[in-house]
Amino acid sequence: MDNLEQFLSRAPLLWEGMWLTIQLTALSGILAFVIAIILGIAGGSSKRLIRYPARAVVEFFRGTSLLVQLFWLYYVLPLFGPQLDAFTVGVAALSLNYGAYAAEAVRASLTSVPRGQWEATTALSMSWAHKMRRIIFPQAWALMLPSLTNLWVHLLKASSIVYVVGLSEFTFQLQQLRRGTDWFFAFAVVGLIGYFLFALLITWGMHLLEVRAKFRLGRGPSLREVLSLEPTLRPGAPDKVGVGGADAGVDKRGGDAATVAVGGDRKGEQ
Numbered sequence: 001m002d003n004l005e006q007f008l009s010r011a012p013l014l015w016e017g018m019w020l021t022i023q024l025t026a027l028s029g030i031l032a033f034v035i036a037i038i039l040g041i042a043g044g045s046s047k048r049l050i051r052y053p054a055r056a057v058v059e060f061f062r063g064t065s066l067l068v069q070l071f072w073l074y075y076v077l078p079l080f081g082p083q084l085d086a087f088t089v090g091v092a093a094l095s096l097n098y099g100a101y102a103a104e105a106v107r108a109s110l111t112s113v114p115r116g117q118w119e120a121t122t123a124l125s126m127s128w129a130h131k132m133r134r135i136i137f138p139q140a141w142a143l144m145l146p147s148l149t150n151l152w153v154h155l156l157k158a159s160s161i162v163y164v165v166g167l168s169e170f171t172f173q174l175q176q177l178r179r180g181t182d183w184f185f186a187f188a189v190v191g192l193i194g195y196f197l198f199a200l201l202i203t204w205g206m207h208l209l210e211v212r213a214k215f216r217l218g219r220g221p222s223l224r225e226v227l228s229l230e231p232t233l234r235p236g237a238p239d240k241v242g243v244g245g246a247d248a249g250v251d252k253r254g255g256d257a258a259t260v261a262v263g264g265d266r267k268g269e270q
Contacts, residue, residue, distance in 0.1 A: 002181070003181045003182070003185045006177065006180040006181045007177065007181070007185075007190065009180075010173070010176065010177050010180070013168075013173050013176070014170070014173045014174075014177065014190070014194075016168070016173070017168055017169050017170040017171075017172060017173030017174075018170045018173075018194060018198075020167060020168065020169045020170070021156070021159055021160075021169045021170040021171075021198070022198065023087075024087075024090055024091060024094065024159045024162065024167075024169065025152070025155060025156045025159050025198070025202075027091050027095075028090075028091050028094035028095045028098065028155055028159070029098075029152050029155055031091065031095035031099065032094065032095045032096075032097075032098040032099035032102055032151075032155065033099070033102060033148070034099075035095060035096065035099030035100070035102075035103065036099045036100075036101075036102030036103040036105070036106045036148075037106055038054075038103075039054045039057060039058055039099065039100065039103035039106075039107075040102070040103040040104070040105070040106025040107040040109075040110065041106070041107075041110065041132075042054035043055050043058060043103060043104075043107045044107045044110050044111055054103075057100065058100045058103050058104065059100075060100075061096050061097050061099070061100035062097075062100045062101060062104075066093060066094070066097045066158060066161060067161060067164070069093045069096065069097060070089065070090070070093040070161065070162065070164065070165060071164075071165075073089045073092055073093055074086065074089045074165045086162070086165045086166045086167050087167060089162075089165055090159070090162035090165065090167055093162075094155055094158060094159060094162075097158075098151055098152075098154070098155045098158070101151055102147070102148060102151050105144045105147035105148060105151070106140070106144055108144075109140035109141075109143040109144035109147075110136065110137075110140045112140070112143055113136050113139045113140055113143075117135060117136060117139065118131075118136065120135075121135050121136070138213070138216060138217065139217060141213050142210065142213040142214050142217055142219070145206060145209055145210040145213060146210065148206065149202070149203060149206035149207070149210075152202050152206065153199045153202055153203065156195065156198060156199055156202065157195065157199075163175075170191070170194060170195070171191070174186045174187055174190060174191045177190065208223060208226075211223055211226050
């Protein structure tokens with residue numbers, strides 16, 4: 001009962017800490033993705049003047065500790081410029097660190113797009129921006145989403161480190177709760193449930209994005225089918241498919257992904 005009373009009394013502060021963690025995770029995740037797109041595309045460029053600097057930036061931020069980057073931005077950078085507030089430093093450190101990791105997922109996904117797709121866009125005289133937006137990136141997007149999901153969940157857990165620069169995020173509030181209760185209740189109960197539920201929301205949201213991305217390429221069911229409480233039989237699909245049948249796992253609508261991508265936009269896509 002004492003633990004419950006302490007929890008209820010500190011609930012507003014715990015929510016403030018969780019809200020700060022949500023802000024850090026969401027903003028850092030978005031900025032990390034933007035950085036990853038820039039570095040990932042540049043890192044896969046055939047031009048050395050573009051590829052080498054991008055690779056150097058990626059290896060630097062992947063090869064140094066997030067804690068060191070956080071301290072450097074908060075304590076060392078002000079010696080050469082203006083002092084940044086703790087929240088900005090936390091977002092910048094998380095974005096740069098995880099943006100470097102995500103850049104490798106972006107680069108690998110782009111290089112995984114079949115060579116025939118790149119050649120087809122060249123044959124159609126598409127501009128670089130047009131072929132990336134309409135043909136190459138949609139296919140790479142579906143490939144990179146699982147890796148980006150894992151990195152975003154890791155970013156959520158890494159956001160707990162920003163308390164060292166004075167931010168009262170969720171982990172800091174858990175430490176305050178531990179003083180009035182015990183470590184097991186604060187971290188193994190409240191902390192575990194809090195972080196798990198947030199990570200679960202991120203995973204579910206990214207999974208829905210993955211479903212939508214694959215559907216647009218003709219590789220899986222639509223969001224409506226996935227979210228439907230009743231099973232939906234897709235047109236042309238057999239009523240029953242044997243376990244070892246040749247048709248198992250085949251999407252009757254999609255056909256070859258390369259044909260879907262280059263052949264034009266899907267009608268009625270979500």
